[in-house]
Amino acid sequence: MIELREVTKCYKGQTVPAIEKLSLCIDEGEICVLVGPSGCGKSTTLRLINRMIDLSSGTILINGEDILNKDPDQLRRGIGYVIQQIGLLPHRTIGENIAIVPRLYKWPKGKIKERVNQLLTIIGLDPDQTRNKYPSQLSGGQMQRVGVARAMAVDPPIMLMDEPFGAVDPLVRSHLQDEFLRLQEEIKKTIVFVTHDINEAIKMGDKIAIFNEGRLVQFGTPEQILTDPADDFVENFIGHDRVVRMLSLYRAEEAARKRVCVVRDNELAGLAGELREAGTGVAFIIDAGGGPLGYVTEEESTAVSGPERLKAVAAARRKAFVQANTPLPDALSILLEYDLDWLGVLQGKSLCGALSFKDIQRHVYRREGE
Amino acid sequence: MTWADLFNFVTGNASTIRRYSETHFILVLETVIVSLILWVPLGLLLSKSDKWAGRVMALANLIFCIPSLSLFAIFVTIPGLGLGRRSSLLALVLYAMMPLLRNVYDGVKNVDRSVIEAAKGMGMSEAGIIREIRFPLGLPVIFAGFRITVVMTTGMATIASFIGEQNLGRFITNGMVRNNTEMLVTGAVLISVIAVVLDTILGLLEKGLIPRGLRLRR
Numbered sequence: 001m002i003e004l005r006e007v008t009k010c011y012k013g014q015t016v017p018a019i020e021k022l023s024l025c026i027d028e029g030e031i032c033v034l035v036g037p038s039g040c041g042k043s044t045t046l047r048l049i050n051r052m053i054d055l056s057s058g059t060i061l062i063n064g065e066d067i068l069n070k071d072p073d074q075l076r077r078g079i080g081y082v083i084q085q086i087g088l089l090p091h092r093t094i095g096e097n098i099a100i101v102p103r104l105y106k107w108p109k110g111k112i113k114e115r116v117n118q119l120l121t122i123i124g125l126d127p128d129q130t131r132n133k134y135p136s137q138l139s140g141g142q143m144q145r146v147g148v149a150r151a152m153a154v155d156p157p158i159m160l161m162d163e164p165f166g167a168v169d170p171l172v173r174s175h176l177q178d179e180f181l182r183l184q185e186e187i188k189k190t191i192v193f194v195t196h197d198i199n200e201a202i203k204m205g206d207k208i209a210i211f212n213e214g215r216l217v218q219f220g221t222p223e224q225i226l227t228d229p230a231d232d233f234v235e236n237f238i239g240h241d242r243v244v245r246m247l248s249l250y251r252a253e254e255a256a257r258k259r260v261c262v263v264r265d266n267e268l269a270g271l272a273g274e275l276r277e278a279g280t281g282v283a284f285i286i287d288a289g290g291g292p293l294g295y296v297t298e299e300e301s302t303a304v305s306g307p308e309r310l311k312a313v314a315a316a317r318r319k320a321f322v323q324a325n326t327p328l329p330d331a332l333s334i335l336l337e338y339d340l341d342w343l344g345v346l347q348g349k350s351l352c353g354a355l356s357f358k359d360i361q362r363h364v365y366r367r368e369g370e
Numbered sequence: 371m372t373w374a375d376l377f378n379f380v381t382g383n384a385s386t387i388r389r390y391s392e393t394h395f396i397l398v399l400e401t402v403i404v405s406l407i408l409w410v411p412l413g414l415l416l417s418k419s420d421k422w423a424g425r426v427m428a429l430a431n432l433i434f435c436i437p438s439l440s441l442f443a444i445f446v447t448i449p450g451l452g453l454g455r456r457s458s459l460l461a462l463v464l465y466a467m468m469p470l471l472r473n474v475y476d477g478v479k480n481v482d483r484s485v486i487e488a489a490k491g492m493g494m495s496e497a498g499i500i501r502e503i504r505f506p507l508g509l510p511v512i513f514a515g516f517r518i519t520v521v522m523t524t525g526m527a528t529i530a531s532f533i534g535e536q537n538l539g540r541f542i543t544n545g546m547v548r549n550n551t552e553m554l555v556t557g558a559v560l561i562s563v564i565a566v567v568l569d570t571i572l573g574l575l576e577k578g579l580i581p582r583g584l585r586l587r588r
Contacts, residue, residue, distance in 0.1 A: 087488025
């Protein structure tokens with residue numbers, strides 16, 4: 001747990017403090033995102049925690065221990081640190097870069113090598129191919145991954161990340177974010193994450209701390225921040241179309257429910273019974289060749305009698321299908337355009353999920369629901 | 371002067387040429403060694419303090435501005451130095467201060483800040499950062515300064531012949547005074563050849579010294 005008490009930082013020669021009387025508590029295993037416009041003190045706060053800069057007054061405690069009581073180098077070795085520019089050593093191989101902190105801890109060679117291979121595998125790079133490459137031989141996204149792996153090398157309980165995905169294009173960034181969130185599920189680190197992008201904050205944060213002009217304006221879960229902005233600044237900072245913009249971070253398959261009821265168009269006679277048994281509320285109808293035809297809801301299956309008429313109901317909804325990698329805004333657009341309640345999510349030609357308004361809504365707020 | 375005259379001079383004075391070349395080369399070697407011992411560590415040290423770096427660089431600059439012959443002359447008058455090796459060595463080492471110290475300082479100081487920031491953030495010590503990051507990454511710039519120093523010293527050592535150095539510079543000064551073209555040409559060509567050969571060797575060495583990761587491109 002990281003606790004900041006009344007922390008103030010004044011830079012030399014400046015009358016206005018960079019941050020003033022900041023108190024903040026970051027719980028174990030949580031991602032706390034510090035967000036705000038540039039110059040708001042978010043990076044300063046991050047850098048105070050591993051003593052890259054020293055505070056002017058106040059106290060910072062890590063697991064109850066004052067950070068000023070520890071040797072700065074020792075302190076930093078125990079905290080993972082990722083910066084936007086990554087800062088990989090260009091004259092060292094990827095393997096050597098990841099091994100920096102283990103080497104500072106004087107791990108035996110075999111253990112270091114094993115750990116490097118393990119980390120490369122975790123971040124999705126082939127150890128044998130990547131280990132001996134140099135940073136200049138990797139893509140931006142790969143370098144960011146290596147930066148994260150390097151910070152995790154000795155498995156520190158705390159990680160500080162200063163705009164770690166800021167330098168890559170939006171698609172790669174979104175991918176790295178997803179990857180990191182998946183990883184965090186397993187590693188459960190205490191993470192302080194700085195960004196200026198509110199969308200990233202909402203996506204990554206268990207808690208969000210919004211900064212403005214050196215002060216903490218609001219601290220809470222993304223849901224609290226989205227539903228109850230503390231003041232005009234927060235409201236403006238979040239933006240009014242925030243939720244709609246958030247949709248573009250996701251793809252149809254991510255929001256889709258995986259349990260679906262699929263029925264061949266020549267087996268429509270027992271549809272009502274089958275739907276009751278499946279409990280999915282909707283059945284997707286496929287033709288003899290396995291191609292998607294449409295859907296029938298549970299109410300329709302009891303209200304409409306006769307397989308032929310049911311088939312006609314389904315066939316009127318030929319448009320009710322999207323591919324798994326369709327961005328969520330496109331899927332939503334189709335739902336609205338054709339006045340549909342359901343979309344079938346296709347992987348190639350076969351159905352892999354179903355999507356309704358409710359699913360999209362739930363997906364957008366899934367973090368708050370947890 | 372004909373080719374035959376030159377040939378006769380060279381064969382007739384082979385032992386003197388060898389002796390002069392040797393003293394010339396040794397003076398250059400001594401200067402370079404002393405300069406490396408003094409200026410490289412000082413340059414690394416200065417990377418820690420901008421204030422002192424400014425002061426020392428200004429001094430190096432000042433010394434570099436003094437014409438070499440004047441500097442040699444000044445040292446000759448100082449008791450304990452006098453004519454000969456001590457004065458010339460000291461003057462050459464002080465001249466080397468400017469190119470070598472400046473390049474060492476610039477080399478280690480201009481390393482990508484984010485690399486230093488990341489290394490510091492991972493808990494690498496100040497000394498570790500200089501040893502493992504600043505120095506190897508500054509090496510191309512440092513080595514460039516080293517090459518300039520060696521070539522410059524080779525040329526400037528000829529002037530030390532005015533204060534009693536028995537080296538190839540002697541051929542040039544004596545050749546001029548005695549109107550002996552063979553002597554003059556022998557000295558001038560040999561010095562040039564030595565300078566070019568040294569620079570070429572160092573150029574080859576440089577290629578091998580620059581860290582592999584800096585040479586690679588995707």
